[in-house]
Amino acid sequence: MDLSRPVLDPAADDRSEKVTSAGPEGSSTTEAEPFSVFTNGQKRWINWVASFGAMFSTLNSYIYFPAVVPIASDLNVSVALVNLTITCYLVVAGIAPAIMGDLADHEGRRPAYIIMCVLTVGANVGLALQRSYPALVVLRMIQAAGSSGAFGAAHGVVSDISPVAERGSFTGTVILFTNTAPSFGPIISGVLAETVGWRWIFWLLTILTATYSVVLVLFFPETQRKLVGNGSRRVQCLLYRSLFSTVTSHRHVMDKTIEPSRPKHHIPNPFACLPMLAYKNNFHLVVFASITYALRMTLQASLGSQCPGIYRLNSLQAGLIFLPPGVAGAVAAKLQGVLIDRNYKRMCAQLDGAEFHRGEDISDFPIEKARLKGATVMIAITVAATVGYGVALMTRAHISVMLIMQFVTSYTTSSVFSITNTLLTDLNPTRAASVRGASNLVRCLLAGGCIAALEPVTERIGLGWCFGVYAILQALVVPLIWRLEAKGLTWREERAARLAREGANQP
Structure with a gap:
């Protein structure tokens, strides 16, 4: 790890002090300085x-x-x-x-x-x-x-x-x-x-x-x-x-x-973050991320509540079954992070020419399309693997089948988390920590409800149909993704115009 002296651009002092907008939250930087030293x-x-x-x-x-x-x-x-x-x-x-x-x-x-x-x-x-x-x-x-x-x-x-x-x-x-x-x-x-x-x-x-x-x-x-x-x-x-x-x-x-x-x-103020959900981009993204998080937590909870009894696992074995989804999630987070950056640069090249030079100004850039590329595919795989997981538990298939389904869902949901968290930061660069508070509140409520419903729903309709219901819930986020890709830039432009009018009307 290189913790050496940072190298500053020697030509920085000769540049103009032009200010460019970094996003919908109005953060800014100057061309005379690098984004970070x-x-x-x-x-x-x-x-x-x-x-x-x-x-x-x-x-x-x-x-x-x-x-x-x-x-x-x-x-x-x-x-x-x-x-x-x-x-x-x-x-x-x-x-x-x-x-x-x-x-x-x-x-x-x-x-x-x-x-x-x-x-x-x-x-x-x-x-x-x-x-x-x-x-x-x-x-x-x-x-x-x-x-x-x-x-x-x-x-x-x-x-x-x-x-x-x-x-x-x-x-x-x-x-x-x-x-x-x-x-x-x-x-x-x-x-x-x-x-x-x-x-x-x-x-x-x-x-x-x-x-x-x-x-x-x-x-x-x-x-x-x-x-x-x-x-x-x-x-x-x-x-x-x-x-x-x-x-x-x-x-x-x-x-x-x-x-x-x-x-x-x-x-x-714990309530200061809640108005951020009124922004259409944030609302769609937080609901999308929260439903995915609720499914992930429910799948994880079932490992501790359902699998030990079905497969007759002791305490150590019950702990070990958490390992495959954890490894999958870790690998997905790292690989998806690289892919997210690559998708962004590719779209910049398509819109701006062969050379990547967007900088921090995304006010007229379809950042939603760049970040959400591949998200629909991940959701489709998650839905299929969730159904497969429920069927595996219902039929008491070999434990390897259950673990493979957990591995797949962990990989896909972790990829989705990387996508949604990156985009949420892009949309709220100056309040990235606060918007996580709003997102966390929504996702915890949804996850708590889904986990609480796991046992009673299982008793009523069985494990297979239970996870079929959760798979349908996950599939409902696809329209949110499509709408965010199609309308995201328009919503940001409308909001920027509205804020500009409000600012002009102030004395």
């Missing part, structure tokens, strides 16, 4: 640190599942009550990103990450030491509040450091980390619960989050563009400073000391 190696490091933090949002959830029974036995409560802590966790996980995203978009990335780390480390220590059910409930909610917001903050960092042409690959890295945790988390948890006890699950999380916190505080720079621009400015506040500039010889570009261009006391 960080080198490729430095951007990869920043991306990896942010993505590793986002991993805890899924790891803390999935690593808990194998410990439900031993926790219930140790605390002398029913399994149903311990399952209630999962519901409490998901409720907070649906709300917290809206607060943390608003905080990250206004106060900066570092303060948001530091707060999340403090909450997560403290909750993990408490969970390892607690000996009562009420403490378990409260601490799990605090753990959710600390870790769940990191996913949105990571996408905010991606929007800070990556231009449109590279955004797919950087988003793919975030999805890679968050998709890996659900596979390895249950395996590690099962081994620890069987050998040294379930409390060591939380001690392991404490070690991981504490180590990450130290790395974050010391070597993660502030990237919020409202505060540091393209990375060439610095905020005169210790909270925003790190050793990154010293270690990477990045100090020479940080020659502009500024005060934060933000309110001194901003109170995070």
Whole structure:
């Protein structure tokens, strides 16, 4: 990894200061400066640190599942009550990103990450030491509040450091980390619960989050563009400073000391992100992504609730079946990220000529068509594999058939997540973390409803028809994709014109 001195364009001072719009949110940059002063190696490091933090949002959830029974036995409560802590966790996980995203978009990335780390480390220590059910409930909610917001903050960092042409690959890295945790988390948890006890699950999380916190505080720079621009400015506040500039010889570009261009006391508003769903582009994209996420979570939940009984698996085997979909999701996230960038450049070449030179101005560019290319195919494969998965469980086919269907659906849904998250950042470059809060709220509600309906629907119509219903639900997103591809640019132009008229009417 190259963390060497960034190379700046020597001709930058001779260029004009022409401003170009970066998208519907009105972000801008100048031709006199590069989009980011960080080198490729430095951007990869920043991306990896942010993505590793986002991993805890899924790891803390999935690593808990194998410990439900031993926790219930140790605390002398029913399994149903311990399952209630999962519901409490998901409720907070649906709300917290809206607060943390608003905080990250206004106060900066570092303060948001530091707060999340403090909450997560403290909750993990408490969970390892607690000996009562009420403490378990409260601490799990605090753990959710600390870790769940990191996913949105990571996408905010991606929007800070990556231009449109590279955004797919950087988003793919975030999805890679968050998709890996659900596979390895249950395996590690099962081994620890069987050998040294379930409390060591939380001690392991404490070690991981504490180590990450130290790395974050010391070597993660502030990237919020409202505060540091393209990375060439610095905020005169210790909270925003790190050793990154010293270690990477990045100090020479940080020659502009500024005060934060933000309110001194901003109170995070969890409802500030909701109006963003009123934008037609955002609404269509969030519904599309949320339905796909709900299906993915339901398929994952069935691995823990349905498959062990059907295939008579022990605790370790029940954890191992999460591995194939996790590997598929990780591979898909990385490959799809590269493909997303390639599709964008190809469309730029088709519209602008042989040379790729769009820059950051996508105001007249059909970014929806470029990003959503291949999404319909992925949905069609997902629908077919979901039906096949239900039939495999219904007929009690060989376990390899079930795992293959899980592998395929994990690959396709992870590809869809890379597509939707990249496009969501493109459409909201200055509020990438906040829009994740709105998206997370919708997807958690849908996923919670779908998972809650899994058992009663299965009892009523059987496993095969149950997943047939979920497959039909997934197929309903295809018209959303087509409409977004056809109308996306028009909607953005209409909104830009409306905002221009409103601005002209103001005194």
